[in-house]
Amino acid sequence: MSWQERPGAQRMRDGRLRLIHGPIDLIVACQGAPDRVEAAYRRAQAAFAPVLSDLVAELPRLRAATGPGPTGAVARNMADTVERFSPAFVTPMAAVAGAVADHLLRCVLTPDHGLACLHINNGGDIALWTEGPVLRVAICDDPTTGRIVSHAGVGPGDGIGGVATSGWRGRSQSLGIADAVTVLAATAALADAAATLIANAVDVPGHPGITRVPANRLAPDSDLGDRLVTTDVGALSSSDKAAAVSRGQAVARDFANRGLIAAAYLSCQGVRRTVTRQVLPRKAGEKRLKEVIHA
Template sequence: MRMLPDGRRLHLSHGPIDLIVEAVGDPSERSQAYIQAQNAFADILPTLVQELPRLRSPSGPVPNGPVACRMHAATARFAPEFITPMAAVAGSVADYMLEKMIAGRTLSRAYVNNGGDIALHLADGVFRIGVCDDPVTGAAGGIVDLRPEDGIGGIATSGWKGRSHSLGIADAVTVLATTAAQADAAATMIANQVDLPDSTKVTRERACDLSPDSDLGDLLVTTGVAPLSPLEIDAALQGGEQAARIYLEDDRIAAAYIALAGERRIIDTNHHQIITAREAACA
């Protein structure tokens, strides 16, 4: 646990959990918020480890821990499709830490960034966030402008090039939702649907052969994608877009950005646009 050199952000790291935290407000409120974040952080990983067997199962019993319960609740909304609570672990950790950090505090805004899955608190002003087209190159293809009235509490990204295994071939799927856990679960599900199931251009291996303790077991996950034709790119994107529109219609997400091989689809609310393509935002 340490403050970063900029003096504004707190860095919290424990095993696979690596958080960048920032609170904006009166100095005394910020200081207390950071103390609360540090006090909440130490027990997260040990508590999660105790419940890993049930969190790696799509049909396990309801867990007990505060982060684990968030994971279960977020992914349960996508049943009976295959998903385990682990699909929402990063977002759930971010949500929990944000809740503890802002409890009783008066802050204009705050966020907890857990490797790109971000829990957000916005009382006034605007959050401007770049949306990644490709996690490998870091190319930003879109812009998110969030205001308090948008009701967005979380943003998360998934894809086969990211930190976790994916059943699909999306370079990146970014989702906005009411919580980071919900965004995390939805991004995973949408990314799985961006796919060309029978294509010889897609290389796959069993998840358990890559990670013996993977919650995906013997399911085939993407390990490589050869150059695709425009028709193949469009077909794969359509699968993800269809899933995103279903989730948008039943309020599981607020918006989604799907990127594959330089092409993108933006699925947004009808009454206002939250995500814009980078070219349009900079015009």
């Protein structure tokens, strides 16, 4: 499917809305009175229609780490988000899936939306909002198997509006060897960029059992250029796995301390670590974030 094709929408058997255009494939789900849900889906479909065309128009800038500010709403969110992770190398493309989900969420949540909860899943990068129900987010440690190893509960006042997962086994290129890094943050764009950077940091540089090739050999237009990305990871020793995850954990702690993320779950060949902020924002129902992810 190419980006020139028109955006499409279809209702799934369970009532959710699926929006497709080129490489973007979103699932929109919400709860509320039937008329409010139908109105929400109409807003989502209208907001989705120009997204891909607008992004394509600014792709050269979005694939570069620096440059003039983009003009489109989604593109601006991408650039503003990754700028917060400076001085790490990252292009706005690291936040694209999350930023698209965030954009639709904002467009659906009008002042009179009347919904109880809403979540927009863009290939595993999810923007979410809830006024009442606690949303239960499944966490897997290997996208190739889909095995669920943990869950995160997200409720009103938790300060969490997005979740994203990255790793060398995923759909995007990675500089590291994490099987999966799942991040919870205030927005899906922040979670998306943070998951990418933390997954990049899970690594054993120079290890002979890790196969890497230049990113632009796999995808000529990759925003990573000739940086080496991981294509295969052999069996690692216990010490190598621990060292790799510790590197990613240090980056995740830094992001948590800077207020960029709420929590992160890291996995590499069976070694799993969790990083959280110490305490959630002081609102009704405050709880420690270590209770959010149950490893």
